[in-house]
Amino acid sequence: MALRKPTITDVARTAGVSKGLVSFALNDKPGVSPETRKRILDVAGDLGWRPSLSARSLSTKTSFALGLVIRRKAEVISADPFFPAFIAGVESVLTEEGRALVLSVVPDATAEMKSYRTLAGDNRVDGVFLTDLRRNDERFDLLAELALPAVALGRPGPGVEIPSVQVDDTHGIAAAVAHLISLGHRRIGHVAGDPHMMHGGRRRSSFTDAMRDAGLDPSLVIETDFSASQGADATRTLLGAGAPPTAIVFANDPMAIAGLGVAQQLGLHVPDDLSITGFDGTDISGYVYPALTTITSDPVEWGRVAARTLLALIADGSAESVELPPAALLVRASTGPPPPAAP
Amino acid sequence: MALRKPTITDVARTAGVSKGLVSFALNDKPGVSPETRKRILDVAGDLGWRPSLSARSLSTKTSFALGLVIRRKAEVISADPFFPAFIAGVESVLTEEGRALVLSVVPDATAEMKSYRTLAGDNRVDGVFLTDLRRNDERFDLLAELALPAVALGRPGPGVEIPSVQVDDTHGIAAAVAHLISLGHRRIGHVAGDPHMMHGGRRRSSFTDAMRDAGLDPSLVIETDFSASQGADATRTLLGAGAPPTAIVFANDPMAIAGLGVAQQLGLHVPDDLSITGFDGTDISGYVYPALTTITSDPVEWGRVAARTLLALIADGSAESVELPPAALLVRASTGPPPPAAP
């Protein structure tokens, strides 16, 4: 009756070897004859031995877990469809590797810093994912101080050496603008995300660049915090201006959906009176009416690749950054030619 | 220069006591004189000592972490706004307690079971949250076998002894039906969730009960998996029927939004031609047009209470179930009187 779960000592005794040798066999280190190794592993299998994670952690100082710190106010967290999908991707890799994901959701910068410190200090994780990169991100210094391996989601600014996994969303925004221009739009607005975040800033400058390249006015931009609420406000502001845009490029889907709501509330018909594009290709964006033209990335794949990259970084001490396929424009029903009235 | 982080031995040596005593002082156990205790804690503070989590885990067999296993296909996970908010609530409690949340996202039942086994076997967590309760849920037996403390989200069926934290969503559905009836609706449909899930089943039967109590036909119900996609399909089916309903009660917000999209696509005006209610009170539901009448729960609070309950269960070996304030109806613009044509 195996009441207690077997330990390495049980395995050693049963196999008639020392426990050190069992450890060698387990981690296939040299110095164990093939026959002995097989015998040990067989015995371990028979006994149903699974080495204790805590004991391993204590002696190796690794936790076999990765960390993800998300900084979002509780009210806003649900609005962002990125994380659940990203996490699903991460998990699909981690479970195969017998590792776990430690999640930390914090409301503000102070708590965020403390969270990284605790995660590292308690040896809870062997590495972390860095999301929502910001300009002059304090976290880079912190991670260096803590000697905590990290993979960035998105391109860190120049001078930062940590590996990253990114998609080129520039291309997607440019494609959206090109699409709208080809439909005949000339006054195009942009409801941008948080300019302090790298991706917010990058999408915004992609928009500006694309407009300028086309010889159009790139100044119809309103910055937000990516929330549906501010997306709605921004839309109202844009549409209330003297010469409102005939199309609006939103920096994410929830804001686009909120913008669509505002337009409809104002009695505008989308896309006849106003064209709208989203960003992210969330599930729900295909089911609003009209279905949103949006720019799709693949957050699940992003999670998978980021997890593999971080594991490689931890194992090898270095890892190559990865560029995922660029975000692609998915044309649906929320974009069309501008109204005849507007030139 | 403290290169190495201090250990209990350093503290003991500096304070001039044995390390056992330091351990006692730390966990305020009896047998330490007040002065000595203070001196030890002072020294610990000066040295910046933080007890090693791995070492503690090894000797106490507790991990100071809680687990959450989410079973969702990767494609669907983003659609569910519950989890991010719930997790934010859990975290707000855990960070204060110096505990972490280990998240596991799995695609199917097999992986789910394995996940619980691994979490328990590796001693990764001291307890778990049980979400998406199902009828004859196999997890109850599994958790008993693993001797893993758990708190259920929602009411487990009879005969199950584990503590739970729940909101009475019956009340919310009933309120929605009452609201629609008071507006004059007589043919009301219901796009239900997964009947294998407890909350899906309960909302459905609440609907049926409320309708029957009002003397109305409770049979206009279509079951779905809670996804926007199936919500859209169900709406099309209901509206395409011989005598379509004048109002539809959806079992969650994403389906309601998808249903709204379908209605608009069919040229119906909401709420003049069709009234719609959602469920969950997600952020985005207030920004679609018309803003959704919905039933609000408070998933953040739910997370907080669930976390506290699970911690109490782990600490004391037992905990009281908690009933949260019932879900409340939030009347917005998507509900109104039925069209005159329909009696």
Next chain:
DNA sequence: CGCGCCACCTAAACCGGTATAGATTCGCCT
């Protein structure tokens, strides 16, 4: 034949805490 070397394996220290058994001190009681 004796030496060195390599392959294989053991013994024991170690990671940093917790827990238990026993030592010491001191006050109090008879």
Next chain:
DNA sequence: AGGCGAATCTATACCGGTTTAGGTGGCGCG
């Protein structure tokens, strides 16, 4: 004065692995 018990503290085993320092035996080679 002697003894008992409570309070306080020390020494040490222990949790279950990893890792290092040695030890043994067999073989090739001069």
